[in-house]
Amino acid sequence: LIGGAVRFGLNIVNDNYPQIGDLFSGFTNYLRWLGLFWLLIAIVLVIEIPLLIYSVTYSLSHALTTGRDITAEPIYWLLAIPTMIVVAAVTLRFAFAYPLVAEGYGVLDAMRVSNQMVTGRGWYTFLVMLLLYLIYVAGALALIVGILFTIPVAFTIYGCYYNAVKAEAGVG
Numbered sequence: 210l211i212g213g214a215v216r217f218g219l220n221i222v223n224d225n226y227p228q229i230g231d232l233f234s235g236f237t238n239y240l241r242w243l244g245l246f247w248l249l250i251a252i253v254l255v256i257e258i259p260l261l262i263y264s265v266t267y268s269l270s271h272a273l274t275t276g277r278d279i280t281a282e283p284i285y286w287l288l289a290i291p292t293m294i295v296v297a298a299v300t301l302r303f304a305f306a307y308p309l310v311a312e313g314y315g316v317l318d319a320m321r322v323s324n325q326m327v328t329g330r331g332w333y334t335f336l337v338m339l340l341l342y343l344i345y346v347a348g349a350l351a352l353i354v355g356i357l358f359t360i361p362v363a364f365t366i367y368g369c370y371y372n373a374v375k376a377e378a379g380v381g
Contacts, residue, residue: 215311218364222372244316245306252303253296260292297335302327304334308371309380326378337370 264285302324309319327334341363348359 215307215364218361218368219308219311219371221361221365222368238310241310241316245310245319248316248320249300249303249306252299256296256299257292260288263288298331301331301335301338304338305371305374308368322380326374326380330374334370334374337366341367 303320305323305326306316306319309322310316314322344359344363344366345356348355348357351359
């Protein structure tokens with residue numbers, strides 16, 4: 210459904226007469242969407258492996274004997290905070306991969322072009338994505354009903370930003 214939601218949002222922003230059926234249009238390129246999703250998950254997992262290994266080994270060896278929670282240990286945070294920063298920085302490079310796949314790009318091409326589009330716009334892209342996250346959280350805090358209003362707003366902001374960066378970067 211992610212693909213359909215991205216397509217729906219782009220159709221709203223581009224005045225292409227969005228329809229409810231657009232939400233299910235992601236199933237036409239299902240393997241592409243699935244490939245992008247799992248590739249992004251794999252990238253995040255590879256970055257997080259050192260923290261995962263430490264967490265598991267520490268939990269089994271030290272935390273069980275002392276009864277202390279792993280998050281109470283300073284070494285955990287010395288690994289966790291840089292890991293979160295790296296994950297955010299790397300995944301931000303692929304912020305536009307989903308709309309690029311919606312426009313017909315292959316998975317690797319979408320990731321490559323997204324990386325090019327974000328180059329030189331990293332902090333601004335980070336702030337826009339942070340704003341979208343805060344909008345989603347606000348919708349969730351409004352007893353979930355707010356999501357019905359915040360998701361269309363967030364997708365519209367995302368689509369407008371995507372179109373602006375795409376035009377500025379000269380992407381097809």
